[in-house]
Amino acid sequence: MQISIKQILFFIGFIMSKNKKNGNFMGDAKNVFLRDGILHIINESYSDNYIKENLKVLKAFRKGPYKINNIYIPSQWNSSIKWEYFLPIWENYIKNKLLQKNNINILDIGANNGYYSYLLYYELKKYNKNIQFYLIDPVKDFYNQFIFLKQFFPEEDQKNWHYEEIGWQEIKKYKSFDLILCMGILYHHTDPYYLLKTIHNLLVTSGILVLETITIDLNDYPLCLIPEKKYAGSSGIWFIPNKQAVFNFLKRSNYREIIFHNTRFLIEEMVQNDYLPGLKECLSEDKKTTIEGYPIPYRSFFTAIR
Numbered sequence: 001m002q003i004s005i006k007q008i009l010f011f012i013g014f015i016m017s018k019n020k021k022n023g024n025f026m027g028d029a030k031n032v033f034l035r036d037g038i039l040h041i042i043n044e045s046y047s048d049n050y051i052k053e054n055l056k057v058l059k060a061f062r063k064g065p066y067k068i069n070n071i072y073i074p075s076q077w078n079s080s081i082k083w084e085y086f087l088p089i090w091e092n093y094i095k096n097k098l099l100q101k102n103n104i105n106i107l108d109i110g111a112n113n114g115y116y117s118y119l120l121y122y123e124l125k126k127y128n129k130n131i132q133f134y135l136i137d138p139v140k141d142f143y144n145q146f147i148f149l150k151q152f153f154p155e156e157d158q159k160n161w162h163y164e165e166i167g168w169q170e171i172k173k174y175k176s177f178d179l180i181l182c183m184g185i186l187y188h189h190t191d192p193y194y195l196l197k198t199i200h201n202l203l204v205t206s207g208i209l210v211l212e213t214i215t216i217d218l219n220d221y222p223l224c225l226i227p228e229k230k231y232a233g234s235s236g237i238w239f240i241p242n243k244q245a246v247f248n249f250l251k252r253s254n255y256r257e258i259i260f261h262n263t264r265f266l267i268e269e270m271v272q273n274d275y276l277p278g279l280k281e282c283l284s285e286d287k288k289t290t291i292e293g294y295p296i297p298y299r300s301f302f303t304a305i306r
Helices: 048-055 079-098 115-125 140-150 192-202 243-252
Strands: 010-013 031-035 038-042 066-068 071-073 103-109 130-136 161-164 177-183 203-215 256-264 298-305
Touching (some): 031 115, 038 115, 079 115, 079 177, 079 203, 079 256, 079 298, 140 161, 203 243, 243 256, 243 298
Parallel strands (some): 103 177
Antiparallel strands (some): 031 038, 066 071, 256 298
16 A cells, blocks of 8 residues: 555644753744655744754755755655655554564664654654664764754654664664664665674564665566666665565575565656756666666565564
8 A cells, every 4th residue: 555645744743841942042843744745843943044054064965855944955865755655564564563562672774864763753652652763874974964953853852863873784782673774775785694684683583674775677586786887876886686686685684574565666756966966867868777777776665574
């Protein structure tokens, strides 16, 4: 079942019992909501000028877009599209498994500026569980964007997001996480088994992996495309599996209950933003191959259980 982004608009109001001083401004964020593909954060404690001045020192956003008060922040990725494809998986499969627990620990690998952890936190908050999000990403620019964004959320929510500027190779919290998000990461690493086995060790028994990755639409055998130098303009993509190959990666990494959920090819999901190219610029004119002549990238969602 697919749900339109207009049908998943959610609105969360916050009324705080006391005001907090932020520079020369008073008050706390009252609204966080997703509308028309934009993640809105309303916090009257901050002026538009303060937001604009801070944005000047940050690099172009990859995940988003956001709107803080009246200031729109564009992004390379229309991240709400991935969220739209994740939501049915959450509603129909993950949620009931996760909500059996009172204490829920979630790891977001390659968290970027925190976009998906923000949205998932607010999905979970309404169930009155003890939720802790651990976000990791070794890229300093993404961490800086997270710190910038975090200040606009209600203080009561900020304490539930813990960000470390590290890669997945450095995390040592074995058997600690009930849910791990690994979205848009697999193909950026040379050894998929090492990554998937590391995640397996980080999950609690019956913990859930959400794996989202680019795939190619070749279905005869389990196989991977190995680009000579670049794929869709990127030199950081080492391989592109088909769906059967992803299943075998997960099986040989000791996962069970492996499920393929959905796939998509949407040019509007990745758009040009400052120096960051969009998907359109990385495809042939007829959109049937990448600019290198390889099969086009689909994005596919899988889940698996430890």
